[in-house]
Amino acid sequence: MNAKDFVEIDGSYLEGGGQALRNALSLSCILGKPVRVVKIRANRPNPGLSIQNMHGLDLLRDITNADVVGNVLCSTRVEFTPHTILDNTYRVETCTAASITLIYQMALPVLLFAGHSSRLIVTGGTNVAFAPPVEYMQQVLLPNLKHFGAGFDLKVQNYGFYPRGRGNCQLDVQPVAKLNAGQFIDFGRINLISGVAFCAGCLPINIAIDMKKTAQREIHRLWPEQECTIETVKHSRERAQDNGAGITITANTTAGVVLGASALGKKRIDGYVLGSKASCQLTEFIRKEICVDDYMQDQLIIYMALAVGRSRMRTGRLTKHTRTAIHVAEKLTGVKFDVAAEPGGQTLVTCEGLGQLNKML
Known part of the structure; x- marks a missing residue:
């Protein structure tokens, strides 16, 4: 293939991690455009394709029967030429603690445009x-994607943590004829804060209880009457073989806004610290009355770019991940994102989507 046939993406742009690669490959598959990604993960201590990137790349190769050059560990340059999106049952065995959700993040938008x-x-x-x-x-x-008329079913068979992983998940995706424009601009009022605090392996349930109590204390300090339901879970040995702990909290509003924050235990696990970290993040989102949290904004960019109509997202200050996602989406789709700062630290992101239709349906 002629060099000029490839859309070239600079992987060192802004965030300089795996974001540019993931979004470029996903859009390449959906649009049927060959893409060349250079300087992959240039801003990371170990540049080039990681094991996780390799698995995601090989998965998209299988899904689209793509021609690939450079899919070797630590490669800083990849050329990817997709063909037809094939619906099927796919399996990825990472044999490490590579992130399952980041692999899903690459494949999910592609499988939405499959035939079955x-x-x-x-x-x-x-x-x-x-x-x-x-x-x-x-x-x-999941609830944020429903604004675009898309969804999925995700089942966790086993939980996996660093360094051995050994988690196992099943993602089922139904294709869509098109993506609707997503509207994330009206905050409404908080009607429920909920979450789950877990521990696994040799770690005692008291760690999960400490996370719960600390998070609830922070929420009730600011909003004494607010309902805050956090489940504590000690995963069984059958579902989690290694040590792990963490908490995820969500806030739901009357306007359909769903915000989330999380914290993960590492070597030294302190339930009070984890509970405080997650709850402080979430309360900051609530106080600013944003409709998309800092961790969701970059994930929605690809859907906004492909949607039929004008999507609008009121969020906080854009992260480097999000600005990188916008750069890649604009280069591959030709759409333009309008970013406007608003009073109170909010940012309004608007995009007239490409209007991509599912050619397989």
Whole structure:
């Protein structure tokens, strides 16, 4: 293929991690456009394709029967030429704690444009650093995607943590004829705050209880009458073989807004610290009355770019991940995102979508 046939994406742009690669490959599959990604993960301590990137890349290769050059570990340059999106049952065995949710993040928008339903079974890490926990995908991403007329079903068979992983999840995706424009501009009022605090392995249930009590204390300090229901869970050995702990909290409003925040235990696990971290993040989102939290904004960009009509998102200050996602989406789709600062630290992001239709239906 001629070099000029590829859309070239600079992987060192802004965030300089895996965001540019993930979004570029997903859009390449959906649009049928060959893409070349250079300087992959240039701003990371170990540049180039990570094991997680490799699995995601190979998965999209299988889904679209793509021609790929450069899909080797630590490669800083990849050329990807997709063909037809194939619905099927796909399996990914990472044999590490590679993030299951980031692999799903690459494949989900692609499978929405398949001809029939698909299933994606992945083993790896369900709750690992620098990636959305599986609970966030279930409790925050899913309701946000429903604004676009899309959805999924995600089942967790086993939980997996760093360093061994060994989690197992099943994602079922029904295709859509098109994505509707998403509207995330009216905050409404908070009607429920809920969440789950978990621990696993040798860690005692008291850690989960400490997370719950601290998070509830912070919520009730600011809003004494607010309902805040946080479940505490000690995962059984059958569902989680290694040590792990974390908390995910969500806030639901009367206008359909769903915000989320989470914290993950690492080597030294303090339930009070984790509960405080997650609740302070969430309360900051609520106080600003944003409609899309800091961790969701970058994930919605690809859907806004592909949707039929004008999508609007009221969020906080844009993260580097989000600005990178916008850059990649604009370059591959040709759409334009309008970003306007608003009083109170809010940011309004608007995009007239490409209006991509599912050619497989």
